[in-house]
Amino acid sequence: MNFEFSEEQVMIKDSVARFVRDEYDFDTRRKIIDSEEGINRDFWTMFAELGWLSVPFEEQYGGFGGSVEDLVAVMEELGKGIVVEPYVSTVVIFGGLLSAATNADLKSTYIPKIIDGSCLGSFAFLEPQSRFEIADIATSATVGKDGYAINGTKTVVFNGASADSLIVAARTSGEQFDRDGISLFMVAADAPGVSIHSYKTMDGQSASTISFNDVLVTESQLLGAAGQGMEIVDQVMPNILLALSAEALGIMATLNAITVDYTKTRQQFGTPISSFQALQHRMVDTFMACEQSKSLLYRGLCDANKVAVDPSVGTAELLKSVHALKATVAKYGKLIGEEAIQIHGGIGITDELNIGHYVKRLMTINVTFGDADFHQKKFNQLSYSSL
Amino acid sequence: MDINFSAQDLEFRDEVRAFFASEYDAKVAESLSSGQGEDYKEAIVAWQKKLHAKGWIAPGWPKEYGGTGWSVTQKFIYETERGAAGIPDVVPFGLKMVAPVIYTFGSEEQKAKFLPRILSSEDWWCQGYSEPGAGSDLAALNTTAEYAGDNYIVNGRKIWTTFAQFADWIFCLVRTSKDVRKQQGISFLLIDMNTPGVSVKPIPTIDGKHSLNEVLFEDALVPRENLIGEQDKGWTYAKALLAHERTGMAEVADSKRMLANLKQRAAAEVNGGQPMIADPVFQMRLSDIEMQLMALEYTELRVFASMAAGGMPGPESSLLKIKGTEISQSIHELQLQLAAYYGGALQGDLSNQQLGHEFAAEARKSYMYGRAASIYGGSNEVQRNVIAKAVLGL
Numbered sequence: 168m169n170f171e172f173s174e175e176q177v178m179i180k181d182s183v184a185r186f187v188r189d190e191y192d193f194d195t196r197r198k199i200i201d202s203e204e205g206i207n208r209d210f211w212t213m214f215a216e217l218g219w220l221s222v223p224f225e226e227q228y229g230g231f232g233g234s235v236e237d238l239v240a241v242m243e244e245l246g247k248g249i250v251v252e253p254y255v256s257t258v259v260i261f262g263g264l265l266s267a268a269t270n271a272d273l274k275s276t277y278i279p280k281i282i283d284g285s286c287l288g289s290f291a292f293l294e295p296q297s298r299f300e301i302a303d304i305a306t307s308a309t310v311g312k313d314g315y316a317i318n319g320t321k322t323v324v325f326n327g328a329s330a331d332s333l334i335v336a337a338r339t340s341g342e343q344f345d346r347d348g349i350s351l352f353m354v355a356a357d358a359p360g361v362s363i364h365s366y367k368t369m370d371g372q373s374a375s376t377i378s379f380n381d382v383l384v385t386e387s388q389l390l391g392a393a394g395q396g397m398e399i400v401d402q403v404m405p406n407i408l409l410a411l412s413a414e415a416l417g418i419m420a421t422l423n424a425i426t427v428d429y430t431k432t433r434q435q436f437g438t439p440i441s442s443f444q445a446l447q448h449r450m451v452d453t454f455m456a457c458e459q460s461k462s463l464l465y466r467g468l469c470d471a472n473k474v475a476v477d478p479s480v481g482t483a484e485l486l487k488s489v490h491a492l493k494a495t496v497a498k499y500g501k502l503i504g505e506e507a508i509q510i511h512g513g514i515g516i517t518d519e520l521n522i523g524h525y526v527k528r529l530m531t532i533n534v535t536f537g538d539a540d541f542h543q544k545k546f547n548q549l550s551y552s553s554l
Numbered sequence: 555m556d557i558n559f560s561a562q563d564l565e566f567r568d569e570v571r572a573f574f575a576s577e578y579d580a581k582v583a584e585s586l587s588s589g590q591g592e593d594y595k596e597a598i599v600a601w602q603k604k605l606h607a608k609g610w611i612a613p614g615w616p617k618e619y620g621g622t623g624w625s626v627t628q629k630f631i632y633e634t635e636r637g638a639a640g641i642p643d644v645v646p647f648g649l650k651m652v653a654p655v656i657y658t659f660g661s662e663e664q665k666a667k668f669l670p671r672i673l674s675s676e677d678w679w680c681q682g683y684s685e686p687g688a689g690s691d692l693a694a695l696n697t698t699a700e701y702a703g704d705n706y707i708v709n710g711r712k713i714w715t716t717f718a719q720f721a722d723w724i725f726c727l728v729r730t731s732k733d734v735r736k737q738q739g740i741s742f743l744l745i746d747m748n749t750p751g752v753s754v755k756p757i758p759t760i761d762g763k764h765s766l767n768e769v770l771f772e773d774a775l776v777p778r779e780n781l782i783g784e785q786d787k788g789w790t791y792a793k794a795l796l797a798h799e800r801t802g803m804a805e806v807a808d809s810k811r812m813l814a815n816l817k818q819r820a821a822a823e824v825n826g827g828q829p830m831i832a833d834p835v836f837q838m839r840l841s842d843i844e845m846q847l848m849a850l851e852y853t854e855l856r857v858f859a860s861m862a863a864g865g866m867p868g869p870e871s872s873l874l875k876i877k878g879t880e881i882s883q884s885i886h887e888l889q890l891q892l893a894a895y896y897g898g899a900l901q902g903d904l905s906n907q908q909l910g911h912e913f914a915a916e917a918r919k920s921y922m923y924g925r926a927a928s929i930y931g932g933s934n935e936v937q938r939n940v941i942a943k944a945v946l947g948l
């Protein structure tokens with residue numbers, strides 16, 4: 168049994184932590200958010216130079232050959248700084264889908280570009296009528312003479328404004344909710360027929376509504392077999408959920424630490440408010456919430472490692488663990504955010520203080536790829552439907 | 555036991571309903587929801603002037619000063635109808651906070667000078683109690699007012715002052731005596747916001763709006779005639795009205811309305827082809843709230859009934875404040891849950907229209923700002939302390 172990060176993981180964790188501490192203070196982050204593009208390209212280049220963008224990719228593409236555990240190590244530290252540069256969109260999701268893809272040409276073209284920082288990517292899946300069921304897809308890719316024509320609208324595409332390339336989930340066959348018939352296409356953000364309307368999101372990042380109007384793509388832009396896109400998505404989803412939860416955990420730990428510190432310095436009734444048992448017990452609860460979330464994260468990592476070593480064990484345990492993790496992180500994240508604000512009192516409501524900004528990122532993570540209820544229902548289906 | 559209304563009460567209810575239906579038109583509603591800019595001030599003042607013209611602006615005041623003379627039941631009916639119609643309450647600082655202090659403890663001159671202008675919404679008031687060092691421990695305040703030749707010289711800093719940017723007047727608790735028990739050296743002072751030495755600094759909040767401010771006093775001269783009652787007795791005057799303030803925080807009618815809206819939206823939002831309102835888990839979330847609200851409605855009625863029988867709102871008003879704010883916050887939470895991905899999208903050029911789910915941006919703002927409800931008006935922790943001490947005798 169071993170719940171320690173490896174020496175190598177500690178090194179990369181420390182390097183991200185150092186960056187957040189020395190170069191990504193709250194004012195710097197605010198300036199980046201207020202800037203035209205809303206991200207700092209110089210920092211992105213630096214992430215590439217430091218090797219952070221290569222973490223989960225195979226060595227044959229120039230990657231670090233890392234596991235989801237390495238990714239988690241990075242994400243937790245990025246969470247502590249609520250870093251807005253699109254690591255999740257580009258490396259975790261876009262890169263994750265490419266890693267799971269079977270189209271060798273696409274992989275060898277795009278993965279090196281992610282690693283050297285020259286390609287930012289997004290995954291366009293959500294549609295106006297869909298909620299958390301990714302297979303609820305109405306965007307169509309109909310067969311034409313040299314390939315497919317994509318038509319439809321995607322909403323809240325994270326990082327859509329900066330992305331060079333999009334992975335688009337579109338239906339090549341089947342009905343709206345069918346899992347079969349969904350295909351993933353690599354589409355250039357500036358391809359004819361693609362129009363992108365972007366907006367800021369509360370977590371300091373951005374998202375876009377993207378419409379596809381007879382966007383022509385060829386077979387060579389398919390990530391895998393036509394109609395089998397959900398297989399790729401399913402394969403990557405546990406890693407995405409683990410990485411997002413790790414980011415959330417970094418935020419939760421930070422919120423708790425800031426709040427505990429604040430209560431030691433804030434005086435009311437002639438004493439630090441940390442001396443009130445009513446508040447002490449609540450901070451004990453949020454501390455326990457954070458520890459329990461961490462345990463589920465480590466549980467998910469152990470299950471993921473087991474599957475990586477021996478795929479024949481199947482993903483049932485892993486899926487249960489990641490649904491439990493995402494549901495718990497959402498529930499406890501909400502608790503921790505709300506308690507951080509409450510225990511700060513009036514100052515917790517201000518835009519000037521950092522805690523509101525941590526809370527907003529947590530809130531965004533909470534709904535990304537499913538909220539607490541969604542994941543708890545999936546957990547129920549996996550656990551009880553055969554009883 | 556019953557809550558049957560008399561024929562007269564029902565007649566009154568119909569009159570209130572008809573008045574709201576004809577006077578609170580879509581235009582007023584729209585400008586009121588437009589945010590917290592000058593538009594908001596104009597719209598709410600215009601609406602309050604209509605209420606004033608009808609004679610309904612101050613149901614809580616004694617009749618002699620401009621109150622309605624309604625029974626407790628009528629006041630309850632009025633509030634219920636207001637909430638059901640989705641009409642925001644009046645701005646409380648003048649009508650519900652400072653006016654009762656003035657008509658209870660003020661001089662005849664003060665009553666004549668201030669009350670009519672509060673009734674007619676000519677003056678906008680704000681509340682200058684909290685300070686950086688004095689929040690829950692309000693009596694620790696140290697904005698000073700030094701008495702010097704018919705004037706007080708006021709120095710200090712008030713914080714979290716809601717809508718100070720609109721205000722003509724501020725009512726303040728200030729320290730007039732030092733070497734006494736801290737509650738005993740406090741006075742209640744009315745200050746013209748145009749006084750030289752008074753300045754206002756905005757504090758942006760996490761919902762992206764501007765309602766909070768700092769108010770600074772640098773050698774501001776305030777005439778002695780603006781002191782309420784006796785010097786050093788301000789704490790008593792302020793405290794007498796806190797219970798009233800808290801009773802108003804149950805906001806049952808408003809929560810009922812929000813919940814009704816939420817149900818409608820849940821019927822329109824779809825997941826996996828099914829409306830969210832048909833989702834058994836979502837139904838449980840809704841009914842958790844609705845059952846709490848059903849209870850609170852009757853808890854409030856019980857408080858009203860005991861007030862009608864001559865009682866004063868006591869420490870049980872803390873219960874109304876805690877439960878009322880917890881319920882409104884849980885409605886905000888569920889609204890945001892319903893908004894899913896769309897809650898996080900900030901309104902920019904066209905984004906709202908393109909996104910659909912129009913309620914989502916508002917859901918986020920309500921959720922974020924709504925966190926404050928358990929902080930202001932005496933935090934919910936402090937209210938629990940009140941119940942522990944005054945009700946349970948702990």
Ligand SMILES: Cc1cc2nc3c(=O)[nH]c(=O)nc-3n(C[C@H](O)[C@H](O)[C@H](O)COP(=O)(O)OP(=O)(O)OC[C@H]3O[C@@H](n4cnc5c(N)ncnc54)[C@H](O)[C@@H]3O)c2cc1C
Pocket residue numbers: 433435436440443445446509510511512513514516680681682683684686688689690691713714715716717766926929930931932933934935936939
């Ligand atoms: C949106 C908003 C609007 C406001 N508007 C106004 C206004 O118009 N005018 C005005 O004067 N003020 C206003 N306030 C200020 C409000 O009254 C104070 O924020 C409130 O009294 C809490 O004080 P504080 O912020 O200093 O928090 P603190 O008193 O520092 O409290 C911090 C935390 O400690 C807890 N705590 C404190 N004492 C105890 C205790 N004994 N036991 C257990 N827990 C305790 C609190 O509950 C809170 O969770 C407003 C505040 C907000 C957020």
